[in-house]
Amino acid sequence: MADGHNPPLTLGIAGFGTVGSGLLRILRENRAEITARTGREVRVKSVLVRDLSKARACPPPDGARLTDNPDDLLKDPETDVFVELIGGIETAGELVGKALRAGKHVVTANKALLAERGNEIFALAAEKKLHLGYEASVCGGIPIIRTLREALAGDRLDSIVGILNGTSNFILSEMSDKGMDFAAALKEAQTRGYAEADPVLDIDGRDAAQKLYLLIRLAWGAEYPYAAIPVSGITGVSPADIRYAREFGCRVKLICYARLHGDDPRSGGIEAGVCPALVNERFLLARVEGAYNAVRVEGNAAGSVFLHGKGAGDLPTGSSVAADILDIAKNVPPCNTGFAGPHPTAPARVIGPRESFSPHYLRLNVADRPGVLRDVAAVLADHAISLAQVIQKDDAAETAPPPAGKAGPYTASLILMTHKASDDAVHKAVTALAALPFVRESPVRFRVLTGKSGELPRLRAGS
Numbered sequence: 350m351a352d353g354h355n356p357p358l359t360l361g362i363a364g365f366g367t368v369g370s371g372l373l374r375i376l377r378e379n380r381a382e383i384t385a386r387t388g389r390e391v392r393v394k395s396v397l398v399r400d401l402s403k404a405r406a407c408p409p410p411d412g413a414r415l416t417d418n419p420d421d422l423l424k425d426p427e428t429d430v431f432v433e434l435i436g437g438i439e440t441a442g443e444l445v446g447k448a449l450r451a452g453k454h455v456v457t458a459n460k461a462l463l464a465e466r467g468n469e470i471f472a473l474a475a476e477k478k479l480h481l482g483y484e485a486s487v488c489g490g491i492p493i494i495r496t497l498r499e500a501l502a503g504d505r506l507d508s509i510v511g512i513l514n515g516t517s518n519f520i521l522s523e524m525s526d527k528g529m530d531f532a533a534a535l536k537e538a539q540t541r542g543y544a545e546a547d548p549v550l551d552i553d554g555r556d557a558a559q560k561l562y563l564l565i566r567l568a569w570g571a572e573y574p575y576a577a578i579p580v581s582g583i584t585g586v587s588p589a590d591i592r593y594a595r596e597f598g599c600r601v602k603l604i605c606y607a608r609l610h611g612d613d614p615r616s617g618g619i620e621a622g623v624c625p626a627l628v629n630e631r632f633l634l635a636r637v638e639g640a641y642n643a644v645r646v647e648g649n650a651a652g653s654v655f656l657h658g659k660g661a662g663d664l665p666t667g668s669s670v671a672a673d674i675l676d677i678a679k680n681v682p683p684c685n686t687g688f689a690g691p692h693p694t695a696p697a698r699v700i701g702p703r704e705s706f707s708p709h710y711l712r713l714n715v716a717d718r719p720g721v722l723r724d725v726a727a728v729l730a731d732h733a734i735s736l737a738q739v740i741q742k743d744d745a746a747e748t749a750p751p752p753a754g755k756a757g758p759y760t761a762s763l764i765l766m767t768h769k770a771s772d773d774a775v776h777k778a779v780t781a782l783a784a785l786p787f788v789r790e791s792p793v794r795f796r797v798l799t800g801k802s803g804e805l806p807r808l809r810a811g812s
């Protein structure tokens with residue numbers, strides 16, 4: 350109910366799928382709380398879909414019109430907010446642009462759109478002095494956008510490290526806990542509805558990179574080109590790596606990281622990436638299980654802040670969309686980027702692979718013969734990489750004949766833990782190692798996430 354003074358806030362919702370249905374349920378079930386918080390009614394006037402004949406998870410709200418004509422939302426003078434929950438880039442981008450040009454606030458859950466067309470959409474929203482809400486676009490129900498934009502606005506942020514893709518985290522958790530291989534764990538994720546029929550964006554790390562890109566803009570107000578983020582996904586993670594990681598007291602996680610170098614993203618730079626990494630079991634991030642997401646933000650005043658929650662799903666994602674709608678209903682002035690002035694600000698200096706340092710885990714499948722370790726160590730030394738630990742496992746028995754140009758038999762796995770080395774040096778060393786006659790497969794290479802002390806994981810007794 351309106352309080353008699355404030356007119357209702359009128360929504361046009363584009364999309365009645367997973368998130369659209371969740372939002373409609375929240376608006377219906379939490380109606381009294383929402384009105385109490387905003388002092389006005391939030392009402393849905395129209396819901397846009399592609400197929401009017403499709404069965405829906407819930408009925409459209411009382412008095413709302415189901416339509417397949419975007420103009421019913423965009424050209425309706427009563428509609429204050431265009432809520433974009435259809436996904437994809439072309440149509441969604443066109444509708445969001447039209448909505449802003451028509452003077453409507455926009456709320457979206459679409460990270461792909463903002464990663465691809467964010468610059469023009471943020472600029473248009475700023476020019477029109479309208480809200481562009483996107484809390485739901487990163488980590489579903491976790492309020493990470495608000496945390497960076499508002500709660501930690503007084504801090505200079507040093508780093509963001511997180512698990513931003515629930516599908517890949519679910520797959521890695523299944524591989525860890527149940528000993529499944531990648532294909533079986535992916536199938537399980539699809540059966541449980543955690544993975545799309547086409548899961549490629551999730552497992553190749555690009556979905557996580559899109560979210561990281563948005564978080565970097567929010568944290569530092571600088572443009573770090575999406576295409577510059579080095580991304581590797583989880584398809585190369587094997588049960589053997591999960592097992593060996595455990596021997597080092599670690600879990601394998603798809604980690605997103607962004608770190609400020611120096612005091613300023615323009616002069617110092619930002620180091621960022623998405624990759625599988627060994628995470629010490631003592632760290633909270635290692636304990637993020639199943640389809641959950643988590644983000645750890647390090648501020649120079651607040652210290653370490655850790656957020657954990659559901660990264661997807663109808664109600665968690667709908668909750669974030671609803672929070673953005675409530676800001677508009679409360680007449681909070683727009684602060685879409687968290688920074689004053691034009692957006693994006695100057696480009697960040699991109700910290701490249703030569704300046705990006707981490708310890709690394711390497712796994713090589715090698716012929717078990719004298720001199721192998723000596724030659725491997727020599728290649729690493731040539732690239733100024735220092736070894737912290739080496740273990741040999743005689744569990745890579747190979748009965749098939751070796752490929753042309755390669756020595757056999759292949760009976761050993763060499764597991765190497767390096768001290769900090771640049772990504773560039775490790776990449777070059779791995780390329781050189783792959784070319785050695787006794788190294789059969791492309792070596793596996795993961796970063797190792799360390800804490801502030803930089804202490805390396807140690808082999809457990811009895812491993």
Ligand SMILES: NC(=O)c1ccc[n+]([C@@H]2O[C@H](COP(=O)([O-])OP(=O)(O)OC[C@H]3O[C@@H](n4cnc5c(N)ncnc54)[C@H](OP(=O)(O)O)[C@@H]3O)[C@@H](O)[C@H]2O)c1
Pocket residue numbers: 363364365366367368369397398399400401403417433434435436437440458459460461485486489660661662663666
């Ligand atoms: N699902 C999640 O957990 C989640 C989490 C975070 C963010 N998101 C983001 O939220 C957005 C929506 O995701 P979702 O999972 O809710 O998608 P979804 O279940 O596939 O629903 C999409 C909805 O949009 C409608 N639609 C699609 N194309 C349209 C078009 N050209 N014109 C009119 N309507 C159209 C569809 O209509 P029909 O029903 O008639 O086909 C459907 O109702 C995406 O950007 C996604 O990345 C989703």
